[in-house]
Amino acid sequence: MPRKASTQWEFGELFPDKDLRRVLTVSELNTSIRRILEERIGTVWVGGEVTNLRVQASGHAYFSLKDESSQLNCVLFRGTPVAGRQLLDNGMKLLIEAELTVYEPRGQYQLIVQTMELQGVGRLQVAFEKLKRELAAAGYFDPGRKRIIPAFPQKIGLVTSPTGAAIRDVLHAIRRRHPGLEIVLSPCRVQGDGAGEEIAEAIATLNLWSASRHLPGSGALDLILITRGGGSLEDLWAFNERVVADAILKSYLPVVSAVGHEIDFTISDLVADLRAATPTAGAELITEKAVASRTVIRDAVATIHRRSRQHLLGLMGQLRELSHRLGRGSPLRLVRDRMQAVDDVRSRVLRRINLRLRELEVSAQAAVVRHRRTHPLQRLLRHQKAVDAAIKRGTRAFNSRLRSLNTATVAALDRLRLLSPANTLARGYSITTEERGSIVRQADQLKAGDRVSTQVAKGIFVSQVIQTDRS
Structure with a gap:
């Protein structure tokens, strides 16, 4: 160790002996920190929100868990068996069991995920996928067991909340499209704890009620419609429960599932005999054939009227043709034709006589005119007319020339007046x-x-x- 100073002017050794210092490399320091973290902290449970998720081509997933003020780097290796790996996404709430360690090449500490539990929607999504696989393996979704929906139902059962928007949409669509369709409501809750059991019980109740009226004309049901409006996954969860799937499977009546909106899919949709995107769409699918048949009937009536009218017009045309033929061959028609022919001959003879008389009259008038032209008095009159016409033409020419000279004189006087000094x-x-x-x-x-x-x-x-x- 450094020697102590004996006076104020002695400072001892400024630097200790190099042999007494312990210098670590970066790798040694990172390794030491990793061992301390792994030995003293080890495995921990951490909850937070997923961010910066990256899934590499190798299958390893890298992400960070964050809260309001900090974040931790995490890695989920491909070979680690955890549930819900494919559902991992940014923004998801996650609870993990992980080993705290240091990634030595970069000198950063991180969590190696061993167990992962999704929170909130993620947890429900995992449960949904698990039940979906189980039911698919058990044949619940088998297309071969799907029943055909009756084309023209007369009475249906309705499973929904009596106070929700879905029942209003369904009733409005049915009244608009098929007012004669009877509806038997089996009310139940469609959200919250115990709602799944109520839905299953409502389905079973409608089956029992319909079975008691199995005789023709007794009013048995043709199908069951289960429905509710849209919502979050939690809101629709009652329709994802096993008890509802079992009730639909056991129903001897065909079941139509119309839950949520277009993007919502539930277990009841997959098990049901027919899935509709919305409550209104469910009502429209049930009444589709009835609406189409009304259109066909309406078009058929119009076609019958059109073809009947065309046929009647054809018969009337044939009747007119037959009447025309009969009229042409009757004795009265022949007599009338002969009388008309006589009238035509008489008219032609009279026209020729009148034409000849007019020709003779014109010839006589022409002869009279020629005689008058050759008479001396007529020639004198013609010369007199020619002289009168020449005098008139000369008078008109003189007057015109006089007017022109008068106009020129006036114009010259005007120019002279303009150029006169007196005018200036x-x-x-x-x-x-x-x-x-x-x-x-x-x-x-x-x-x-x-x-x-x-x-x-x-x-x-x-x-x-x-x-x-x-x-």
Whole structure:
């Protein structure tokens, strides 16, 4: 160990002897920590929420368990036999039994999962899958044992809650599609503890009630509809219980299961003879044939009416044709045809006579016209008309030329008036001349004292130049 200082100026050995220090490698330190954790803590139970889940191609699953403030790395090796491995997902609540250790290559401690218990929905999902496998192995889902749903049921049994939305949906759909369908309700709870037993008892009760009315016309049931609205897996759990599956299997009446929404599947759906996605869909499947038959009947009635009318129209056409043939061969028809032929001959003869008379009349009128044209008086009259026409044409031409000259004269006077100095003076202008009579156009033509005359529109005045400005 370092030597102690004897005075204040002696500091002893600043560094101890290297042989007295223990230096660990990283691997040695990680190994030591792993041994301490495994020996002093070992196997522990830890609960938390799954996050950062990664499943490698090797089959090993890596994830973290977290709570409000921390998280732990976990690994589930492929060979570890745990239930619900395939259901593992981010956000799932999980309770694990694991060995606390250190992954030495990265120097991080982690949990090696030995046992895993799903919490909440995960637990129910595991139970669902387990019961599903058991029932499948026992033949509950065998298609060969499924019964045919009656196409035209007259009376059905309904297993559901009397206060839920499902019964309202079912009744509304049936009243709309098949109002004559009778419904026998066996009420029960569809959620909560003991609901599964109540559902099974309701199914059995309807079977017994229907069996007591097995005689024709006594009102036996044709099938049973079990239904409820949508909800979470916990809400629908009553329909995933073994007792309900047994009741459906033992029912001698066909069973339709309409539980939840389209995405919900329950054990009752798998065991039942027919599965419907929703309560409304269940009612529609039951009444499907009845609705289709009404459509067929309605179309058949319309087809009968159409074909009957077509047949009747065909018969009426045949009757008209026969009547027409009979009319053409009757004696009265022959006499009428002969009378009409005589009238046609008479009309043709009269038309020819009238035509010939008109031709003769036209020829006579043409001869009269030719005679009048060759008479001297007629020629004189024609010449007189020609002279009158020439005089009229000359008069019209003279008047037109006179109007043109008059228009040209007026236009020339207008132009002359526009160019006249008097017209310019009338617009406010004036003409100034020197004493010699020359028109003043520039100021430098004049000097102070010169007399000038200025002509305006009306009159002339004389003035004397006082000053000139040549700018």
